[in-house]
Structures are given as C-alpha cells and as structure tokens.
Amino acid sequence: MLMEWLDPALEKRTWEIVEICERENIDLYKKFDYHLGKLKRSVQFDSIDDLQILEDLFIQKNLVVKLAYRIGFDDALKIKRELL
Structure with missing residues (x-):
C-alpha cells in the first residue's frame, strides 16, 4: 500500500533526476551531436539509418538513469527494513 502511494512521487522524482543529468551532460550531448552531424553530411545515404540508431x-x-534511481530507492527501503 505504501508503494502505491509512493509510486507517483517516485516517478516524478525520477524524471527530475533525468532532467538534472541531461543538464549536467549538455556539453557532452552537444559534442556528440556535432560529430554526428559531421558524419551525416559525409556518409552515404544508406548509412544515415545507422547513425540515427x-x-x-x-x-x-x-x-x-531512471532504472538506477529506482534500484537505489528500493535498496534504501530494503536496508531500512533490515536495520529496524
């Protein structure tokens, strides 16, 4: 019952964590996107699908990130139960 109540809050927090990770890694994504764009301009048309993948x-x-946060949360609950 507690998890049914916690699930919406956990889902909301998980997406907040994803957004934080995206912001923290924006430079990495820009670098990836830059090089991907260069490749898209220089490869044959039939390779574009591979680059999209x-x-x-x-x-x-x-x-x-979502999975790791959920596993960490579940682990924390398990440890708390074991300590009590």
Missing part, C-alpha cells in the same frame, strides 16, 4: 541509443541512456 546511434543517436537514439545515446538518448536512451536516460532509461539507465
């Missing part, structure tokens, strides 16, 4: 994979790293 690479960009999508780079962006999906945020899923790792």
